[in-house]
Amino acid sequence: METATTWDMVVIGGGATGLGIAVDASQRGFKVLLLEKNDFAKGTSSRSTKLVHGGVRYLAQGNIKLVMEALRERAFLLANAPHLTRVQEFIIPVYSYFDKWFYGIGLFIYELMAQKRSLGHTRILGKKELFAALPSLKKKGLKGGVAYCDGQFDDARLAIALARTADDLGGTLLNYVNVTGLVKEKGKLIGLQAQDELDGKEYTISTKVVINATGVFVDNILDMDDPDAPAAVMPSQGIHLVISKAFFPGDVALMIPKTEDGRVLFALPWQDALVIGTTDTPLDEISDEPMALETEIDFIINHFNAYNSINITRKDIMSVFAGLRPLVKTLNKGSTALASRDHTILVSSSNLITITGGKWTTYRKMAKDAVNNAAFVAKLPIVKCATRHLRLHGYDSHILYGSEFSAYGSDAVFIRQMIADDSSMGERIHPLHNYCKAELVWAVSNEMAMTVEDILARRSRMLFVDARAAIASAEPVATLMAEQLGMDAAWKEDQVKRFQEMAEQYLG
16 A cells, blocks of 8 residues: 555545545546455445345425436436346236336336436236236236336446546555555544554545445444534444245346335345345344344245245245445434435545445435535536446446356356366356356455455355355355465354354345
């Protein structure tokens, strides 16, 4: 890390927003450093519903601005990262003729709002067409359905693509470096203090401006700046269950339009499995590894079983993961399901820039707004944002999403070459999952994977798809990583123990 020079910007936080900021600022030619205390997308940004969407629910709430913005950003993201995104069809089952036309008209408006960026036509379905698409749906009382299209993606892999893009553009990104303090001169920020979480080394870093993009943890940095600063975030937890696709055959996703707490619930194909979620539970305490509550698991099981003829129980859960939403603090005392998903930017008296709120789909717009504000505060040269049509690392329009090595895009050729040079590199880490040794070596060499968790949770998605398989894979992954990183037996043993203890909570 360069500590002798002054950075134009230092970004704290390596989730969707922070990585987007690093890409935007680097593309404008600024000297940018990003610091993440864990791994990239360790928190909220790897635990989403895997949707690139305009937000049908936000339309029902009357938040037209957010929907329009998200629909535009959805189009940009699908165009700029085709190897990590795709169009997914959804169906809303309806139980009255009023609902059929109510949701049909609403989704037709949703499609019209997308204008030329529409992903597909809204269709009113009769019962025969509905059951052909969703054969396991309960038939009693159904009047038909409404079909529409939205986007789907792999969140953690997109985060890695953003990190690689920022690096390609000249940015510097470091995971496992924790910000421990802020440095001021005459009341204004001039730098920060940080510690390497892996070797304990401490650094003092000079910068013209600091951007706090730490998601649900923004208040920790705000407290460093001003212990009396009011809270900016009210955290909310959402969980997802992952089950076998055998319980819900077909390639079309289900959208349940209204749950008991006023949210929507999705059941959608992802990574050859089925993801069901999400919940919305206000939290008083937050952590790096949020845990699904018993009531949340029961909530999703009960809602899914109410619609699906093949019922599930807890023993059918392959993985359960919880994520925290950094909702903008409001005076609303009710459900966080009603809280705004808009983002907000705060500029403190010391010139600390804080951005919070938002969602994955709008990460690019959030980054643009944050960099604009930071450049103004730091009196940097005026350079317009040009990320709207910036192709992300690995861009390849000919690669089919979900095909072998598609998550690497244009880098897939290097994975294949490694296997061609040494056939043992094509061996799977786990017999039931496609992730192979070559991918692990690539992740360590080119994607800054430092721990077993980095590999099994985010470079591959095994932990999020099949927690038992991930736990069984910890030892072979640690063995391979130790060889690549030059680590000893004690490191390997520690890594296996840490991962397996953490992964237990994903068993549900």
